[in-house]
Amino acid sequence: MTVSPLAPKFSVTLPPVRGVRLGAVEAGIKYRGRKDLSAMVFEQPAQIAGVFTRSRCASAPVDWCRKHIAGGVARAIVVNAGNANAFTGAKGVEAVETTARAAAAALSCGEEEIFLASTGVIGEPMDAAAFSGRLSELFEMAGVDGWADMAAAIMTTDTFAKLATIDVQIDGAGFTINGIAKGSGMIEPDMATMLSFIVTDAPVSSACLQAVLSARVGETYNSVTVDSDTSTSDTVLVCATGMGRDNSILPITETSDPRLVQFDMALKHVMHDLALQIVRDGEGAQKLIEVVVKGARDDQAAKVIAKSIANSPLVKTAIAGEDANWGRVVMAIGKAGEEADRDRLSIWFGDVRVAVNGERDPDYDEDEASRQVKKREVRVRVDLGLDEGSARVWTCDLTHEYIAINADYRS
Amino acid sequence: MTVSPLAPKFSVTLPPVRGVRLGAVEAGIKYRGRKDLSAMVFEQPAQIAGVFTRSRCASAPVDWCRKHIAGGVARAIVVNAGNANAFTGAKGVEAVETTARAAAAALSCGEEEIFLASTGVIGEPMDAAAFSGRLSELFEMAGVDGWADMAAAIMTTDTFAKLATIDVQIDGAGFTINGIAKGSGMIEPDMATMLSFIVTDAPVSSACLQAVLSARVGETYNSVTVDSDTSTSDTVLVCATGMGRDNSILPITETSDPRLVQFDMALKHVMHDLALQIVRDGEGAQKLIEVVVKGARDDQAAKVIAKSIANSPLVKTAIAGEDANWGRVVMAIGKAGEEADRDRLSIWFGDVRVAVNGERDPDYDEDEASRQVKKREVRVRVDLGLDEGSARVWTCDLTHEYIAINADYRS
Numbered sequence: 001m002t003v004s005p006l007a008p009k010f011s012v013t014l015p016p017v018r019g020v021r022l023g024a025v026e027a028g029i030k031y032r033g034r035k036d037l038s039a040m041v042f043e044q045p046a047q048i049a050g051v052f053t054r055s056r057c058a059s060a061p062v063d064w065c066r067k068h069i070a071g072g073v074a075r076a077i078v079v080n081a082g083n084a085n086a087f088t089g090a091k092g093v094e095a096v097e098t099t100a101r102a103a104a105a106a107l108s109c110g111e112e113e114i115f116l117a118s119t120g121v122i123g124e125p126m127d128a129a130a131f132s133g134r135l136s137e138l139f140e141m142a143g144v145d146g147w148a149d150m151a152a153a154i155m156t157t158d159t160f161a162k163l164a165t166i167d168v169q170i171d172g173a174g175f176t177i178n179g180i181a182k183g184s185g186m187i188e189p190d191m192a193t194m195l196s197f198i199v200t201d202a203p204v205s206s207a208c209l210q211a212v213l214s215a216r217v218g219e220t221y222n223s224v225t226v227d228s229d230t231s232t233s234d235t236v237l238v239c240a241t242g243m244g245r246d247n248s249i250l251p252i253t254e255t256s257d258p259r260l261v262q263f264d265m266a267l268k269h270v271m272h273d274l275a276l277q278i279v280r281d282g283e284g285a286q287k288l289i290e291v292v293v294k295g296a297r298d299d300q301a302a303k304v305i306a307k308s309i310a311n312s313p314l315v316k317t318a319i320a321g322e323d324a325n326w327g328r329v330v331m332a333i334g335k336a337g338e339e340a341d342r343d344r345l346s347i348w349f350g351d352v353r354v355a356v357n358g359e360r361d362p363d364y365d366e367d368e369a370s371r372q373v374k375k376r377e378v379r380v381r382v383d384l385g386l387d388e389g390s391a392r393v394w395t396c397d398l399t400h401e402y403i404a405i406n407a408d409y410r411s
Numbered sequence: 412m413t414v415s416p417l418a419p420k421f422s423v424t425l426p427p428v429r430g431v432r433l434g435a436v437e438a439g440i441k442y443r444g445r446k447d448l449s450a451m452v453f454e455q456p457a458q459i460a461g462v463f464t465r466s467r468c469a470s471a472p473v474d475w476c477r478k479h480i481a482g483g484v485a486r487a488i489v490v491n492a493g494n495a496n497a498f499t500g501a502k503g504v505e506a507v508e509t510t511a512r513a514a515a516a517a518l519s520c521g522e523e524e525i526f527l528a529s530t531g532v533i534g535e536p537m538d539a540a541a542f543s544g545r546l547s548e549l550f551e552m553a554g555v556d557g558w559a560d561m562a563a564a565i566m567t568t569d570t571f572a573k574l575a576t577i578d579v580q581i582d583g584a585g586f587t588i589n590g591i592a593k594g595s596g597m598i599e600p601d602m603a604t605m606l607s608f609i610v611t612d613a614p615v616s617s618a619c620l621q622a623v624l625s626a627r628v629g630e631t632y633n634s635v636t637v638d639s640d641t642s643t644s645d646t647v648l649v650c651a652t653g654m655g656r657d658n659s660i661l662p663i664t665e666t667s668d669p670r671l672v673q674f675d676m677a678l679k680h681v682m683h684d685l686a687l688q689i690v691r692d693g694e695g696a697q698k699l700i701e702v703v704v705k706g707a708r709d710d711q712a713a714k715v716i717a718k719s720i721a722n723s724p725l726v727k728t729a730i731a732g733e734d735a736n737w738g739r740v741v742m743a744i745g746k747a748g749e750e751a752d753r754d755r756l757s758i759w760f761g762d763v764r765v766a767v768n769g770e771r772d773p774d775y776d777e778d779e780a781s782r783q784v785k786k787r788e789v790r791v792r793v794d795l796g797l798d799e800g801s802a803r804v805w806t807c808d809l810t811h812e813y814i815a816i817n818a819d820y821r822s
Contacts, residue, residue, distance in 0.1 A: 056752075123771050327498060358500040359534075400815075
């Protein structure tokens with residue numbers, strides 16, 4: 001497996017977050033010779049918030065999490081790779097219950113404090129009994145430095161593990177936010193990404209976590225797309241242990257608390273970082289593409305148009321071929337269904353304006369435009385010239401490698 | 412250029428349709444050594460109806476046709492390949508006017524009786540003056556047997572020319588409907604296909620032609636998709652010369668005329684035939700995929716779900732890889748946004764039921780399912796188990812060849 005050429009140049013080592021330990025084991029769920037069962041364990045019940053796929057065929061673990069997220073308290077998050085436990089009917093519900101029961105017994109907590117996520121093949125029954133016996137061992141061996149281990153254990157077609165960290169100051173005290181994620185194909189979150197787990201030692205209530213998570217998911221996870229295919233299993237969970245060094249800080253429990261602003265900005269940074277890492281590991285990706293749309297009727301219209309460009313197979317293959325084919329951008333704007341006036345439209349590749357006032361820029365220079373699409377990171381910018389609506393989304397190019405990966409994944 | 416493996420096994424020779432002649436010449440618009448400028452000329456003004464792209468960035472010729480289609484009368488249809496004359500601003504409008512003026516002068520008719528279509532690269536100014544001088548010559552050399560010639564001259568990335576014909580009886584007299592089409596990529600018509608021109612010698616008014624064309628476009632051209640990308644130039648024109656052998660037949664001028672039913676069925680057959688030929692020539696296509704959805708809340712919901720399956724890159728690559736990965740079908744149903752109940756869902760590949768009641772079919776046999784996706788023509792069938800809504804759409808698989816064709820088309 002070749003690592004994506006878009007992978008971050010430097011790997012980051014995540015510091016411990018007080019109150020959480022992480023671990024992973026080889027459970028042989030599908031893969032051999034790699035860890036595929038992992039967990040985060042909280043010393044004390046942590047506050048938790050989540051967003052999930054909008055798929056009408058959500059996986060059994062997503063159903064489970066949705067049912068219990070309102071409780072707002074977590075003792076563990078258990079994740080397996082290799083089998084999505086999606087479209088598995090009554091057997092899928094049983095597998096979830098078996099796992100939650102075993103985890104709750106091992107931690108002497110309620111089953112509703114166990115959160116679950118599964119990623120891998122859809123439609124294969126998952127034999128939870130075969131690995132639920134390993135959970136006690138997993139919880140015991142979990143350590144404060146297990147971030148990289150768990151980030152690796154949740155991978156499927158990912159070519160690199162995705163980690164992010166940031167410090168945040170609240171009332172002059174320092175806290176940490178750590179996050180991990182996985183995802184590479186079947187990525188157009190439109191609610192949440194494949195799987196992402198974020199933990200902080202800041203004292204923030206589940207209601208406040210939910211408020212900032214829900215507010216920020218639109219411009220982060222929901223603004224990336226690899227292939228327009230939304231998974232049955234997309235899950236983002238954010239947890240707060242509240243066990244940071246400085247215990248004198250009063251917990252943040254009201255969304256009107258001005259201290260939430262700092263936390264919100266730091267959390268958004270981690271979410272954005274992880275979302276971009278998912279695109280950078282898009283199946284077969286050779287180029288990162290940023291699409292910026294402004295001048296639309298409103299922000300929502302701008303996002304629809306930006307997604308139409310970012311999901312167009314013809315735009316994505318043109319950029320893969322390093323062809324500055326802005327006519328395909330026009331096509332994608334036209335088909336989006338949102339208001340657009342051909343004669344007010346301007347388009348840029350990078351800083352080079354290629355089209356203006358409904359036709360090719362009079363100063364258009366093919367070589368200059370080509371140079372922009374030869375870069376590793378390509379920026380497509382559109383000004384509709386109508387109003388103030390704007391949006392920014394990220395995607396990757398569509399290459400032979402995407403076909404190779406997906407024409408033979410299950411077997 | 413290899414001909415698509417899905418091309419019709421037998422080529423059809425179109426009989427003459429009284430009142431229309433067709434021709435093509437090498438005008439050097441983009442290609443060398445092939446005909447790229449073609450026309451249909453009507454001896455007498457023909458009745459005409461049309462449907463066009465829904466793109467908000469429609470091409471200049473589409474704007475022209477839209478403006479004049481209500482007139483309902485045509486003396487010629489002029490088509491060029493190699494340049495779409497789309498997103499060409501004021502120059503594009505000029506090019507259209509130059510062409511129409513030259514054609515009208517050559518035929519001594521009004522410019523509003525000239526219909527135009529262009530296909531090829533978007534955004535390149537088109538020099539109509541360079542070829543409009545050839546129109547007189549083109550109109551003169553046009554012959555009653557020019558169908559294959561024109562069908563070939565309108566091709567771009569097509570690998571075979573698309574032709575269809577049918578006989579229809581009206582009041583005991585025989586008439587003919589001939590049609591040609593082109594299209595291979597940038598195909599999700601959602602209003603009309605790339606380019607398609609149909610002519611009959613039956614005496615049908617433009618209002619009646621428009622009624623049956625509009626009624627049938629949904630289940631034919633609008634039910635095929637290659638890559639979900641809607642062109643700026645999609646155009647279907649249907650013309651009636653009324654010059655069939657039997658002149659005693661009273662023209663059909665009212666949509667309530669019971670004789671229109673026969674004509675409608677025959678026209679639908681030609682439209683369906685041509686629409687399927689476009690999918691069979693989908694860029695890089697190795698397999699024809701029919702997606703049938705039933706049991707949806709209504710027909711529209713069924714079509715949204717069918718299109719979601721047919722446009723999913725993961726479904727299309729799985730079938731390219733001959734992988735009976737029905738989990739991806741579940742994913743595509745889930746992301747469509749229409750009502751679906753996971754636990755009532757059934758899925759078939761060909762005649763093999765792979766999933767039922769929200770889980771893998773108890774009798775599931777991997778080999779049997781695999782045999783279905785190894786065929787040239789693959790049928791995916793979904794029963795949502797909710798209500799009576801149904802739809803049928805056609806697409807092709809997503810292959811390495813699609814990437815190869817599109818990563819280097821413009822240059």
